[in-house]
Amino acid sequence: MSRWAVLPAELDPRVRQLVVRLRRLKDHSGLSLRQLAARTGYSPKSWERYLGGRSLPSAEAVEALARAVGEDPTRLLACHEVAAEAWGNRRAEAAATGPESLSSEAVEGTEATEVTDATAVTGARPPGRSLRVTLMAGTLALVLAVATAVLLVVRLGGGEEERPTAPLAATATSASAPAPQSTPMYTCRIERTDGRWYAGISRTRGAILATGHAGPEVAEAQCLLRRAGLSPGGIDGIFGPVTEHAVKLAQKRAGLVVDGIIGPHTWKALRR
Structure with a gap:
């Protein structure tokens, strides 16, 4: 190589x-x-x-x-x-x-x-x-x-992988009453099916994820990282620095290219 x-x-x-x-x-x-x-x-x-x-x-x-x-x-x-x-x-x-x-x-x-x-x-x-x-x-x-x-x-x-945006109504709120932040949280429901691990959020095996991405696929990866004993931070569906660090550790453990990007090979390692 x-x-x-x-x-x-x-x-x-x-x-x-x-x-x-x-x-x-x-x-x-x-x-x-x-x-x-x-x-x-x-x-x-x-x-x-x-x-x-x-x-x-x-x-x-x-x-x-x-x-x-x-x-x-x-x-x-x-x-x-x-x-x-x-x-x-x-x-x-x-x-x-x-x-x-x-x-x-x-x-x-x-x-x-x-x-x-x-x-x-x-x-x-x-x-x-x-x-x-x-x-x-x-x-x-x-x-x-x-x-x-x-x-x-x-x-x-x-789009499937775009960050969730704040509703337009939030921009009309007054300065004295700031709109509360609403970070979506996900629940991990870990189960093993056909020899692979799933967290009950997404069944993807090929989505490409990297720092800056957000959505259920990211939350699924965070659940699988936590199952493997690697802390991705909160299960919030946001691909940040902590999640990237956990992905690199998982890639190093599986003998993959350590780039912090989740692709088909990294999904395979997380699900087996």
Whole structure:
């Protein structure tokens, strides 16, 4: 298995989740970066940026990797969609303070990455980046910000893993009577069925959870962590630092990659 460099601390958990899954697929395939480049059509330098968390790969690159290692790309593309939304938010925030604040890494995630890949295939030298390209990148970031806002409204209306939001009526309360906080609490009903442990909250075995997620799937994982003798804090359905620490301990105990992200392998370890 490759010795991967530590991902940047400022990387959004949703982007981190995608990079970790791409790294696992690359490791399990046994392919080198050159072999992966030959199979996908994306240069080794591009894959170094993608797998190092410095650039966001395109959906086409993600699908190409999945097919190169013989995996169904469906779930990976769903994970990429969430990561792309987080990446777009980051670029929109940078664009709001002025085009000059856009980092070179953020720009690489769009035009620069695709130009490098095209150079690897055709051998042509890409033209220098002009002021026009920079202005186009800023415009694209603003468009992404608007699209992201629409997506968030849709997801908050019916998403399964979004944080519960306070009712609109709470914003109308007076300053003298603050609205009480209502953190949902869950009850663990541990039972063993067909050789697997369940807590009676969610029967998922493949949901991807990381710091910042909330909902019944998180509460189910917290119950299973407590059953295993690892304290996740309260059973509140919120994936915070204490829960992440317990997940890492469970992964270390099971001999898994210790990344604090719950995926199919970690679910399997918690349920057996």
